[in-house]
Amino acid sequence: MLAYLESLSLVDHHCHGVLNRDLDRPAFEALLTEADHPGPTSMFDTQVGFALRRWCPPVLGLDAHADPDAYLARRAELGAAEVNRRFLAAAGLAALCVDTGYTPESILDPPDLGRLAGAPAHEIVRLESVAEQVAADGGGAATFADEVRARVEGSGAVGAKSIAAYRAGLELSGERPSAAELTAAAGRLMREEAPRVCDEVLHRFLVWCAVDAGLPVQFHVGIGDVDADLRRGDPLLLIELLRAMDPAPAMLLHNYPFHRNAGYLAQVLPNVYVDVGLATHNLGHRAPALIAELLELAPFGKVLYSSDAFGLSELFHLGALLFRRGLADFLGGGVDDGAWTAADAERVAGLIASGNARRVYGI
Amino acid sequence: MLAYLESLSLVDHHCHGVLNRDLDRPAFEALLTEADHPGPTSMFDTQVGFALRRWCPPVLGLDAHADPDAYLARRAELGAAEVNRRFLAAAGLAALCVDTGYTPESILDPPDLGRLAGAPAHEIVRLESVAEQVAADGGGAATFADEVRARVEGSGAVGAKSIAAYRAGLELSGERPSAAELTAAAGRLMREEAPRVCDEVLHRFLVWCAVDAGLPVQFHVGIGDVDADLRRGDPLLLIELLRAMDPAPAMLLHNYPFHRNAGYLAQVLPNVYVDVGLATHNLGHRAPALIAELLELAPFGKVLYSSDAFGLSELFHLGALLFRRGLADFLGGGVDDGAWTAADAERVAGLIASGNARRVYGI
């Protein structure tokens, strides 16, 4: 199965840009995990660190398991542009859907990423960023809703993303907000010095804007940066809105450690799709266990691949490689055991690698 | 160990009736998972679908991995009566405990099931259905409680079932409701046009009716139909009532994805028992992982088998087969590793296959 998976190009339906400058060890380590500062131990002494040291040095011409300083020296020698070129190419992507809403510093944009990957790069519009920009641009609370709707519709994106999980949490009602609720919430947002959406009404409104624009809606779920409050990131909290959105597609991203809950939602709700992006490379050698757990309840037509790569181009390669290997383990193990046929396994591999994403996003 | 498990008849302590009519593909798929409508992908492309295609065609005289249409054609050719006869017989049951409270259309009743299975079929009375029937029958709120108690006591059932998890949720207090609370709640119920119990006081009252009638109480926990709100289905929510009921047996059904939480309750509370019905066949090839996780904390004298089969007689066979194989994996793996003796493994197999259920239900 692994050879078959390696022959398949993947649609990476959720990723970000990467840095285009050389990185010293602290800067590199800071991008390797989601902590905001490293604490007493090296971030290389983690599953993701060990996985990176196993799989990435050969792409740069070093032996596997190179030590961190040797790896970073070689990385600097080649330069960021060459490193990014190699890892994006190594990922073997058929298409990318790039979340352009998080840019703490200058990173490669979708056209750049697509050129390096040799694949079309589509944009995912981050809903809260649109709303914050509209609020910052001024105008009245009365026109806020129309302006946000117009920008989402006119974004040219193939999907939208909600980061409610980072802000007010995923417990969003299924109701469309009333005009009065919305005007009040917009007014509050516009009175903030640096508008930052953290309001159940606004998150919900934004989701409906995307639905009305015909866009699949990605939801950040589960693990993420340290400022994600995981208590409010369980996808079960979102069930009412997921039901209300049907048949608009809802894409649950990351999901760990709630991936079994997400699989349940993908089974019982026809419009719900799931992935284990970010967690796949974070878990490294344990990624096969994660993928097997996701595939307990989630129908095979509802599972997608994403890297959630950000900052380091290594993560495009690592995510794709670990996902292919984990999925090959799972599907090939079933074939070996007689649980399903090789033909069915290959068909499922094709769905998960790219077919499901192509169908949902229309790419 | 597998041969030994295959020699043991199972008590299926929680199941439902099956349809006695031929089914087209949409009707069959709709019964294969808990979604209320299928969405864009076939329900055969799931773990349960793949497991069914592996294990069920041979019972109907086809090769394993038959494709869905060939399978359904053969099913139609044999007819529902013959198909049901074969799968109920194949399950290898020593006894059945049948929940008779969910009959969206005509299904086989316990005597029919028992005849097909060649085993006694006992009834489990669904508590909310009794209360709803009493309310629909009229009479006053003042006599409601006595009438419900009388019907539960006179039901002839070997156990009772609460579906609080589908309605008001599992966060039920341990207190018996006062007469005043009860009369008020009964009054509210009786004023509904189609009485439907969804009231913390009534769910709790019903559990105490069953306890007072000397019946073990089954609780729906964790996964279920799409209208189960999994947020309110974590068994930890039930801890106060579980403590208060002791020594009356509380049977936690399904439990996935909270099966580890359920195992904890089975360890620390002497009256709590657990199973992984429904999840066993839903997880298909992953059922061994599920069973191993359940057996982390749950004492071996507190674990039972159930299929939670509904609608399709295949699920009786599939549940029993996957459970036997998963338990054999777990117990046999431990013998191979020297973790326990074959004699202890066989003793535990006997407890879980039927001994624990016989002791609790007195059958």
Added chain:
Amino acid sequence: MLAYLESLSLVDHHCHGVLNRDLDRPAFEALLTEADHPGPTSMFDTQVGFALRRWCPPVLGLDAHADPDAYLARRAELGAAEVNRRFLAAAGLAALCVDTGYTPESILDPPDLGRLAGAPAHEIVRLESVAEQVAADGGGAATFADEVRARVEGSGAVGAKSIAAYRAGLELSGERPSAAELTAAAGRLMREEAPRVCDEVLHRFLVWCAVDAGLPVQFHVGIGDVDADLRRGDPLLLIELLRAMDPAPAMLLHNYPFHRNAGYLAQVLPNVYVDVGLATHNLGHRAPALIAELLELAPFGKVLYSSDAFGLSELFHLGALLFRRGLADFLGGGVDDGAWTAADAERVAGLIASGNARRVYGI
């Protein structure tokens, strides 16, 4: 890897005393799990019971898998003192950190344990016990805070432990309580006949006392005695206080079944450390699966060993043995698979066995 792990002494950073008297079967079984009474089945028919029967009889000169009565007869023949001596020595400890705050009956104290183990035994001061003693000693609410602070600082302990999870729960704010809040809470506590801390303000105050005294703070998390309400024991509830404490070390104990949530906190928060004490021996043959799950997100420099042994000296041996074997499985499996080098695996083994604990506690 197993030989290497067996060559390493462990720091057991969270344990309790053991009984120094002979035990009949009911008394022994009662100490084997966390239930408060056994219910209908033997506590030997559990993972911990089977693991004990596999690994402990040889230490007393019996064959593995001895039956419980034979084992207890041999235990009585040797006498508690000899049994304790053998199991503490067998554990292979480099140091112990002993929680002295739970003594329902006379148990061995840290110096006794250290002598039997041949290793230094440090004290962990239980914060709620200090506060309850101060309240019981009288004095005014106004001096309560100073007196508690003085006793924590003067305790000579290498760490402090909070049992908020057993009382008011882990949802503790990150704010330091105000003097007024504290005086009010102290007044309430002092008016109780038998003062028992169960108050969000007091738990929080106690944590800050420990932080101010420069002590790492252990938190009971997840499974425990039957009076632990697991709903309030999820480590995610503690995130605000964990953030606020940084850089003071927070040690999350036990964690099962929330060990993946704990691993996430250890990744994103620089001051958070984790273990799977208690769960390791409770899960017996499944301990390797638990350890592998803990090591998904937790950085290798943030994972510690503890037994959480209480009452039975067998648990010191069993915890250490199962932890060494589970960690060897994990690390050695990765070496076999090429996921990391043997040198890196040995380095990580050393961190987890003792290096991380020595660094945090300064021992």
